[in-house]
Amino acid sequence: MINSSLSPKKCVIVICIFVLCLFPFVTSAQSVGNVNDLKIYLDSKDSVYENICIEYGTQTWNLYSMEDEADLKTPKEKMNAFLQDNEFIENIDYWNKNESSIEDEILKRRVFVYNNIIEGTKIELDSEVREKTTYLLEALRNRNEDDSSANAELENRVKELMKLRNKKARMLGYENYADYLLDYYGIGHQWFKDFTKIIEEKTEPVYNELLAKIKEEKDSVKFRDVMKYLKRGYNPEYSMDSNFLIMRETIAGIGINYDSIPIRFVVKEADFGGNCIGVKIPADFRVIMVPGINFSAFMHELGHGLHGAFTKSESAILKGYEWCFGNDPPAFYEGMAVTMADFLKHPDWLDQYTNLTDEEIRKQVNIDKFSSAVWMRYNLYAILAEIEIYRNEEENHIDVVKKLFKKVFKTDDFMSRQYSLLNTLYIDYPCYLQNYTIADVISYQVHKTLREKFGENYVNNKEVSKFMIENFYKYGVAKDWKKILFDATGSELDVEGYFKSLGLLN
């Protein structure tokens, strides 16, 4: 109405006044005006970011290794301040929206990843969420396992945190927090829905066949009868000295000198199996392993170390430090670790490093379809339990998990006491487990490619390391992980091929 009453000339004047009024606001919103300045600006941000990451890694190492007093609070506060600096957020937001004006691909990528960590940490950095997580981490670590009423109260508080995260995710336009996080993990929530559907559908016929077989033998099917089929590959146990010797020889087989890798293992009690901390990438990796852990875990953590040690990205934001959501895509990073651990499944490796007979090796390599179906359904249950709680926040969480259990395993004997939210994983590493299942697919695909390129005995081909470095390790996060996988193996994540390798598809 107002516009229509203005003559064209008046209209121009009004627009000019409007633009003039807006102009100071636009310039203050983003202070970096051109691409040259952007590079200098990001270099300075990289340096601050990397120093915080190194402090984060050092203090996390101190916490677990107990080599020195740990102060995680300081790097956490520094990181929060870094990610919540308004000028920084506005600059990144501006250049992310105007990425088409950046020609340099690496510079473009740096803006993209910085934007991803700003967006991906928004919920965790929210003051209400932060207050709850800080309280819960402390309370869970110090809880008395026998105090059932205090534990029930604590479990309610974990549930409250989950609801709060959901509320914040809805404010960002997501249906729930799990969907939000799956996007910033680099997986994509829609892709993930399809992935879980495929697991369910593709395992269905073999799983039903197994249930019928058990029923024939036992009349009724109990969960424990199903679990008897949950077998994973042979996992050798060596003495501690042999662990290091065999890691050294295994990577020597593919052309890597163990002594050239800046990695240090320390064996110490902890509430996980193993953890490789990239203190400074690519120069300083430290691994905590709990006593008695199997050799496969050593190879897994070594895989993380190799990935980081051969990362050639110069920009700190592209090195793949793990301290913020939205930086390293965890499924791919786990994929590189699992790829090393999966050398243990190769018949030539088993022949070289174990006392198994040819017949025993043959049995190990031949996969039983029933075991595969149970393994994949077990994964499906583990992956979805937490996510289903986020998806159904109004329901009692035990009921949610019970329903899922029945759907996945098709048995009724669910024991509610088995499921508890009293685990720091729900606080510290929310919705993380699918990364391992996707990592299994990635590893399958990498090994298939190695076999095609270097022949069956690739475990003893020194060219393999060059291929891994050039096609996977060197990028850090300088390239989208799905593109890295596609360019190196010639296909997208090959879920179907993986299911075939498990004997679940013809």
Ligand SMILES: [Zn+2]
């Ligand atoms: Zn890992």
